[in-house]
Amino acid sequence: MSNSVTQSKIFFVALTLGVAALIALSVPFRGAEPQVSVEQYNLLVNKADALEKQVVNLSRLLADSSKAESALLSAVLDAVRSKGVSVDTNGNFCTKEKAALTSSDRPYADWLEFRAKQFETSATKFPQVTDKVTTHKYHYAYGFMVQHLRDRPIKMLEIGLGCGMSYGPGGSIPVWKDFFGDQLTLHMIEFDGTCAEPFRPKVDKLFIGDQSNREFLRKVVQEGGGLYDFITDDGGHTMSQQITTFQELWAALKPGGVFVIEDLQTSYWPGYGGGYRKAGTTIEYIKQQIDTFYIETPKSDYKPEDQFFWEIHSMHCWHELCAFVKKWK
Numbered sequence: 001m002s003n004s005v006t007q008s009k010i011f012f013v014a015l016t017l018g019v020a021a022l023i024a025l026s027v028p029f030r031g032a033e034p035q036v037s038v039e040q041y042n043l044l045v046n047k048a049d050a051l052e053k054q055v056v057n058l059s060r061l062l063a064d065s066s067k068a069e070s071a072l073l074s075a076v077l078d079a080v081r082s083k084g085v086s087v088d089t090n091g092n093f094c095t096k097e098k099a100a101l102t103s104s105d106r107p108y109a110d111w112l113e114f115r116a117k118q119f120e121t122s123a124t125k126f127p128q129v130t131d132k133v134t135t136h137k138y139h140y141a142y143g144f145m146v147q148h149l150r151d152r153p154i155k156m157l158e159i160g161l162g163c164g165m166s167y168g169p170g171g172s173i174p175v176w177k178d179f180f181g182d183q184l185t186l187h188m189i190e191f192d193g194t195c196a197e198p199f200r201p202k203v204d205k206l207f208i209g210d211q212s213n214r215e216f217l218r219k220v221v222q223e224g225g226g227l228y229d230f231i232t233d234d235g236g237h238t239m240s241q242q243i244t245t246f247q248e249l250w251a252a253l254k255p256g257g258v259f260v261i262e263d264l265q266t267s268y269w270p271g272y273g274g275g276y277r278k279a280g281t282t283i284e285y286i287k288q289q290i291d292t293f294y295i296e297t298p299k300s301d302y303k304p305e306d307q308f309f310w311e312i313h314s315m316h317c318w319h320e321l322c323a324f325v326k327k328w329k
Helices: 003-026 038-046 048-061 068-081 096-102 107-124 139-145 172-180 193-202 214-224 239-252 264-268 282-294 307-311
Strands: 085-087 093-095 154-159 184-190 205-208 228-233 253-261 312-318 321-326
Touching: 107 139, 107 172, 139 253, 139 312, 139 321, 154 172, 154 239, 172 184, 184 193, 184 214, 193 205, 205 214, 214 239, 228 239, 239 253, 239 264, 239 282, 239 307, 264 282, 282 307, 282 312, 307 312
Parallel strands: 154 184, 154 228, 184 205, 228 253
Antiparallel strands: 085 093, 253 321, 312 321
């Protein structure tokens, strides 16, 4: 093969690999990958031109080598890896953290830790740290259950602004915005109007009222427009509040949406109407869903307390929290 043909072929390979490298280095990782910070992103963009020049120079220097293509490939991949990106044997780009999971001796545990860390990172970068990632460690649940909603247009409703909490109200607002991205539409419900009003400009809609009041919740659905991708109840935690909220807002959840009830430990606290195996607690209410999963058809003699239980695709429970996914077909 002539030098000119070889050089042209090498240059084409170099250009192709260079473009792939630039794309891999320039795109901030979100969703299933760890997020690259703004500083890292800007650094990578600034180095893009230099990397392109390196690739072109390599193609020229290696033009007379019989192993030019493999040497060039190796050089480009080394340059990519040096910026914190791994490439598998098939040429697929992935992060070092993701690559590490493939060789882990406890892949499921490491995968959960990996997802939880992404939510924890969003929750701890602000001075006011929500108890979702301190006392309760809900980052394991949220990292697992709502990761797929990141960086896409979604609509979310949270019950409870945190009024009366030791860390102060409004702690979760910046967390949701950072974790989900700027396409998030965020609605909030809070009982304490005096505490909540200063936060109205920080959310898309703020509703003031009692979550155990069915008429109020129906007004929220009407004015909020329903069709929520994600609803989380971190409100008053009494039995009537949790159960009523679930019953009234389930219809406002999109097919495929996720509904979370936090602080389920109150089902065992008498001050909240709870008690071990006590009828009427939120936990005893939720236990009916286990029966619903294993009854073959709604035509059987079994009747759950609420017929919408047949609409639940799956239930996922962690310490003090359960999440419900709505059927999408």
